[in-house]
Amino acid sequence: MDVVVVGCGAGGSVVAKELGEAGMSVIVLDAGRRFNPERDYRSDRPDFPVGAWKVFEPEDPRRDLYTAGPQGFRYVRVKGIGGTTVVSWGVSPRLHESDFRVRSEDGVADDWPLSYAELEPYYTRVEYELGVSGSDGDGRNPFDSPRSKPFPTPPHPMTRAGEVIAQGARKLGLHPFVPALAIPTTNWGGRPACIEAGVCGYGCRISAKSSADVTYVRKAEATGKVTILESCTAREITINSSNRVRSVVFFDGEGREHEVRARAVVLAANAIETPRLLLLSTSRLYPNGLANSSGLVGKYLTEHLDVGARARFALPLKNWQGVPVSAMIQDYYETRKDNPFARGWLLEVATANTWPIAVAKRVGGWGVAHKTRVRELFGHVLEVYAQGEQLPDIRNQVSLDQTVTDHLGLPVPHIVSKPRGNDLAMLPAMMRSIRELLQVSRADEILDSWSHQPGASIHYMGTCRMGTDPRKSVTDRWGRTHDVANLFIADSSTFVTGGAAHPSLTIMALAARTAAYMVELFKRGDL
């Protein structure tokens, strides 16, 4: 076997497809199962909001155990072929140019060891694989990074909820736009165009949404060079006396142990499971975990600051129709001199859980009062989220729990994440921007608002950061670990900072770049 990839989500599927197309033999291990959209995503049922998420839960709940620090952590992810892209809302912005040089520009955190310009061709490559929709014309994002090619498919129509907030935003001098979505608006790659069903968060029944399982995974398997093994959990990466990875030891779905040898290994299990696996892989050479001579494996866990509010409008919004996120604002994204903090956030308008059953269950109660409230709220509610850049802090980290184990007897991840200095200064400003926007948009009633809850952003990054200095980073600028020449990381673990943009597209672009580099190394005989 040439390569073993651990994890079949946004990063692993891209690596598998690119290496398979280059003629390499690849095995991909994933701890979860393969989903069947027709059978598993039952959004054709009248009662689909009840239990629709259950399909993503493990048979044995111990599989997904974890522990957290005193602040708690809500660890949300899907294990399975396609990973969390299966339930994502498809929001696919690129990072900004400034995101790659926050130390140089703002004096905080660290610069990335590569520039936006170096990653741009891979962003474009991935966007064309996915058929990302977006606007290049009048409605474009004025803050978007430079693009070498237009969006592959036109933007989605802005929903009524998006329009209501967009009108308010324009009064404030802001620039709302329909965001880039990995949800093609025309037939793409043999899949149908989106039908604006709005249930992206439960899996797309017609595979219009470009989740990894219906895009990169299909292409990877079509090469005939890639084998994907579901319900297989890696427990250790072994090395030989020459300091090279020798094999991956894993459990199959029945709990039987196997070992597969490869010329190279790529970890793409997410920013919590990847460091967990490295920390589990101890040896005489690496007593503190594989590729961990820097001591930074698991450190600098970074996510997005996440606050929001839900509001009712008198105007009927028909909010069950259309994509879940159809309006975004990036005016607050960059550092402003008059702010008492560095970096910034984006705003997005979301309409989720808008179906009758979901609204009724949230209202709760019974009787006439219940019915009256459901009637008031159904079709009239939207959410505005602010997603901010959390600065990396070494105290936020993933380690191995000393006492709790999962269904296979492996120590579970222990997760510590909390907003700190710069983050705490930014959070109130994020909430103020939401309230101002709702007020100017003439919301009738702000139903509730929520402050940052560790883990709830679902965007986990930074735990095997890339860099040029092996003492201060885990991988080099290509995702190759400094310590072990044939071990690579291709998920958001390598992010140096998180920006405020959703990470999936960047994960995939970096994975495509890592795969291209690996192909070069194979050709040169260096792997």
Added chain:
Amino acid sequence: MEKEIESKIFGRDGLQHKEDRALSSTEYASLVTLAAIVLPSEANSPGAMEAAVAQKITALLAQDPSMRNLYAAGLSSFSRLAESRYGTGFLSLAPSQQLELVTFLDTVGKAIYAEASTFTARVRRKLHYWYYGNWLGLTPTVDFWRQLQSDIVTQFYASSVAWDWLGYDGPPFPLGYVNRFNSPRS
């Protein structure tokens, strides 16, 4: 379209009560009464009765023996509670007494399942649980009342009767909502 989907889920005769398959006459009558309390019919809006909620739940119970047993036990506990508080079965109570009874169960449920972030609140919850749950033995009835509300709400809001009332287009698949922003239900 919605009616076609409903008939697929519940069967073409699913709206008819199959009393012999699931619930006794008394149990079924209690279910109808409780469904009407949770979602009452009003002059300008439908309730559980118009959406045939009790029939739908009964049809589901006929296919699920464990749920059927849970309902039989739960409805029976309602009657026992009515007997102990009013000296007569649930169905014989005046509507105001029936309302009073379920309101009492709501109050007990809030007390024994309250969010408790402080030590004092946790102690208070523990005491409530001991009194209402262990001493009065109300926990099964409270739990069933909560399950029942959830099931009634699910069945009502999954019906075309509720969708027409709310102006909802129906499930997102298979049609989606392309070019349906001005659908007749608007």
